[in-house]
Amino acid sequence: MAQEVEVSSVSRQEIALRLPKLTIEDGVWPNPNDKLDRRAEIENLTPVLLNAQAPLVLGLEAPWGGGKSTFIRLWQQFLTCNGYVSLSLNVWESDFCDDPLLPLLSVLDDWLSEQREEGAAGKAWQKAKKLAPCLIRASAVAAVKAGTFGALDFDKAVEGAIASSAGEVTGNIVDSFKSKESTLRAFKDLLTSALEALPGEQPNLIIFIDELDRCRPSYAIELLERIKHLFDIDRLVFVLAINREQLGMSLQGVYGSNFDGENYLRRFVDLDYQLRVPSVRGYVEAQLSLPDIQQRFEGNQSLQKEFNWLIETFVWLSERFNYQLRAINQLILRLRLIIRSIPDKHSLTPQILTALLVLRDANPTLYVRFRSDLRCVNEVIMYLLGRKYDEGVFSKAFPVVAGILVGALSEEDGYNHELFRYWCDLRDRFEQQDERYKVAERIRTIAAREDGWDGAKLIQLVFNRVELVEKINATV
Structure with missing residues (x-):
């Protein structure tokens, strides 16, 4: 696969890789940068x-x-x-x-x-x-x-x-x-x-x-x-x-x-x-509002949608794996390193980027297996979900992540048809007004790649981006 050689404008900027400490201004209270409302x-x-x-x-x-x-x-x-x-x-x-x-x-x-x-x-x-x-x-x-x-x-x-x-x-x-x-x-x-x-x-x-x-x-x-x-x-x-x-x-x-x-x-x-533990959403939104991340998503409505998906996926998976603030900071640090490496005109695919970063952090063995054999995609999906499909409610980021992962399988090898059928059958088990039907249908629709996106190429690209920081043991 062709390597990306274009350098993004963000990556040329000098930024501190560690998340910045809260700014303290002499004589100012309340602190305008207190995003957690302490x-x-x-x-x-x-x-x-x-x-x-x-x-x-x-x-x-x-x-x-x-x-x-x-x-x-x-x-x-x-x-x-x-x-x-x-x-x-x-x-x-x-x-x-x-x-x-x-x-x-x-x-x-x-x-x-x-x-x-x-x-x-x-x-x-x-x-x-x-x-x-x-x-x-x-x-x-x-x-x-x-x-x-x-x-x-x-x-x-x-x-x-x-x-x-x-x-x-x-x-x-x-x-x-x-x-x-x-x-x-x-x-x-x-x-x-x-x-x-x-x-x-x-x-x-x-x-x-x-x-x-x-x-x-x-x-x-x-x-x-x-x-x-x-x-x-x-x-x-x-x-x-x-x-x-x-x-x-x-x-x-x-x-x-x-x-x-x-x-x-x-x-x-x-x-x-x-000490009151802040809401995960409030904390994630505050940390993802850093200038170098925000700059990447400024400019048009499409990029803003990507930013919204980034937040939704980050919140879902942080809550799913019960990440504390420091663990969230470590993931955001890795995300910033990856963003700096991606050319300005290229899509980030933030849902999959976040999902694979979390998968590699939470279950490196499953990540390696998925990297070498995409046929274990359903195991990955259920692991990220964290429970049986029949239980509870779903983050709206879940069907998007699951649909893209299923759609990333190669049709030529016959894998896509098998797993595509699985989600069709799962959908048909429920009534149309049931949330589980809607989620399975959403996964099936995205996996069908009706917009013509190249799922196999996309997933490999995201794997490469995640592995840019594979050897970095970030401490914040």
Whole structure:
């Protein structure tokens, strides 16, 4: 088959292949780019946490890829726009540290070091920093000295004392705390005084902890223990963005398969909030509205119809396979790579392109078999449908995808007639007003290729396009 050599105008443009992060504009609320309408959740949660009796830890729960990081960024935007201070730490980016206390202190230092040292809050923080080495693992002092968190100007005498006693520190991190109770109490008192730097109308400081469930299990556990035993002070609220199931499995990796990770987490989390999962359709429509995708479908009514089919097929199959937001992002990334490779004047056939991308992702074995032998097309169709034909309702994209796949069989080999007859017989089992009759008739009509399209050539072309990204393990 002839290879496409024309280069599309879209592919010549420089675009970022990763889906762009939500744009945050200083001083703007609500965020005009909040396509998932998180505004109400954020505005309702904020007064609860700002006015809660602290210390408090809230677990912000959502599945992996459920939008927790974006929610935190929006929440911080809202707080900033309303004159509140909040801090944020992505612990996955800092789990190379020996002790999670270091990045926590660094985040606090970024804010509190802006306070005037002659003021009460500034003086308290400077004293608290000098006590910090007594609370940090001896093995972590070298990292501080090397400048990993150079903003923390530790007292050298204390640093030396801790470093020289490295061999004397035994047991877990909580045992180490207990051996230095007076230092711990002094640090908490000083940090409490430092929180007086909060704006006059702000009762509590909210610290967001993101990506906890992606950290090394031991690091996640130590961070939770640090928060519970060192930062349990007035006016301090932590929001932990977690996938409880994933984090529980990580804890089992440390403590064993019989360990009850969920009960363990209850020791650290006071309140739980389940982040609302956005509708698949709303999310897909938002992500497919990216400029490089939109540009491809602008211009005439026919291209707009292709775009509508792309959305319908993407929504149907995302719901069928229960894709979370991150999985949808990965598929859209692959789709964007393919779109960039297709010449401007060529049809995308978005229904089949999406269906085969999903098939290769969800069942690579069936995809390979279908690629080599189109006679298993009915197995592919029923797999994509996800249930018996007699059950339930159908996405309007289903008969289009099924009809094109059946029509792609070669008449010369005699396969098309056999499967075409199958859908005729299936149609005749139902009354004409029955939806199943209408769907089977639609499949039969499309498979008959009454518009004269070359189904065999089309399906091979789509296979080639899908396999452009076959070796790309996209992570977003």
